[in-house]
Amino acid sequence: MRSPLTLPDAFWQKASALLLFSILLTSSFIAHAxxxxxxxxxFTRSAHLMGSHFTFTAVSADDSLAWRAIRAGIREAQRIDRLCSYWDSTSQITQVNRAAGLHPVVVDQEVYDLIARTLKLxxxxxxxxxxxxxxxxxxxxxxxQEHAALPxxxxxxxxxxxIGYEKVLLNPAAHSVMLQEKGMRMNLAGILQGYGVxxxxxxxxxxxxxxGLINGSGDVSCWGRQGDGSLWRIAIGDPAYPQSVSSWLTVTDMAVVTAGNYEQYFTVKGKYYGHIINPHTGYPATGLRSVTIICPDVEVADGLDEVVFVKGPEEGLAFINRLQGIDCALITNAGRTLTSxxxxxxxxxNPKSQAASASKP
Known part of the structure; x- marks a missing residue:
């Protein structure tokens, strides 16, 4: 009988070392693999909606989900526009306008509720x-252009x-709407983009x-955080220098709506008249070039910017200061910045522009 082969201890030590190295190498490869x-x-996409430029941003680790959500957001804004557009011949608002002074029009509960909110505002x-x-x-x-005189x-x-919101009759039981006088017309443009957002x-x-963040031509609403974990940075334009920024906010879960009265205007004897009309007087609202409203609800903010424009700098600022959870920044015709x-x-x-003094009366 042959005696069993006996290997030296040095061999087993070397074999054990090689085995341990192999295990470590494999584990490292698996970890990296x-x-x-x-x-x-x-993820951001632009779209032309409600006659304006919109951008939709979704934050996600799932690109498929992000793009699906953005497409869904765009379709929702399109649906609301078809339902409530002043310019769409088939919209429910157009049906209400055609029946002015004649009879009530039954509308969807969603449309009825939106009109009711505008009347409250x-x-x-x-x-x-x-x-x-x-x-x-x-x-x-x-x-x-410079005009010779006002009408x-x-x-x-x-x-x-x-014009007269008091002449809009609502029937909550039938959710119908009626404009009492012939020739009256309803237009939700002052609040519709905010509602769509x-x-x-x-x-x-x-x-x-x-x-995410949605920007409907200056009607901005954001929630959560950006992909890098930072808050959203919203710029406020400088009316004196188009395409420039006068200030910015860092926010989340907030709406920031800015409206300017400096792109559609005319002047008379050097005095500036913007396109927002005071519904009481028929004259263009004066005194302000830019209004920014900050509050949690973008629909509310969209309506309030027009309120402040019509009321003017002092009265408009006082109006906002009476509301809870809502702030504003106003830029006057003279370039002053007023804040709530x-x-x-x-x-x-900006050294090229006149210094705007931030004040809180």
């Missing part, structure tokens, strides 16, 4: 916001004769988008 979890990032603002403003006659040409005062008074945001959040009591913003210093 496993894919890392995708990081959340911003009209009452709260003392008519500075008026959903029947479309009944006013077009007597101005906002061509950025005759009698013409101006007659131009707003058919709000509904699109709600749908995107419902689909699982934890962070709770407003905080970051201001750029």
């Amino acid at each position: 496993q894919p890392t979890a995708p990081k959340a990032r911003n 009209s009452a709260l603002s003392g008519g500075a916001f008026d959903v029947t403003f479309a009944g006013g006659e077009k007597i101005y040409k906002f061509d950025r 005759d005062s009698a013409v101006v008074r007659a131009s707003v004769r058919r 709000r509904r699109a945001q709600a749908l995107m959040k419902q689909m699982g988008i934890q962070g 009591k709770g407003m905080t913003a970051n201001y750029y210093s």
Whole structure:
């Protein structure tokens, strides 16, 4: 019988070392081979909606989900536009206008509720916001040119004769709407983009988008955080220098709506008249070039910017200061910046422009 082969201890030590190295190498390879979890990032798409430029941003680690949510948001804004557009011959608002002075029109509950909210804002603002403003006659040409004079005062008074939110009759049982006088017209443009942004945001959040931003031509609403974890930075333009920024805000879960009165205007003897009309007087609202409203609800903010424009710098600022959870930043015709009591913003210093003094009366 042959005796068993006996290997030296040095051999077993070397073999054990090689085996341990092989295990470590394999473990390292497996660790590196496993894919890392995708990081959340911003996905953005633009669209032409409601006659304006919109951008939709969704934050997600799932690119398929992000693009589906953005497409869903765009479709939602399109649906609302078809339902409520003043210019769409098939919209329910057009049906209400055609029946003015004749009979009530039954509308969807969604449309009825939206109109009811606009009437509440009209009452709260003392008519500075008026959903029947479309009944006013077009007597101005906002061509950025110097005009010889304003229209005759009698013409101006007659131009707003058919404006009056008090003449809108609502029937909550039938959810019907009626304009009492022939020639009256309703237009939700003063609040519709904000409502479209709000509904699109709600749908995107419902689909699982934890962070995002929608900008409907200056009607901005954001939630959550950006892909890198930072808050959203919203710029406020400088009316004196188009395409430039006067200040910015860093926010989340907030709406920031900015309206300018400096793209559609004319002048008379050097005095500036913007396109927003005071529904009480028929004359263009004066005193302000830019209004920014900050509050949690983009629909509310969209309506309030027009209220402040019509009321003017002092009265408009006082109006906002009486509201809870709402702030504003105003830029006057003279270039002054006025802010509400709770407003905080970051201001750029532009040596080429006149220094705007931030004040809180």
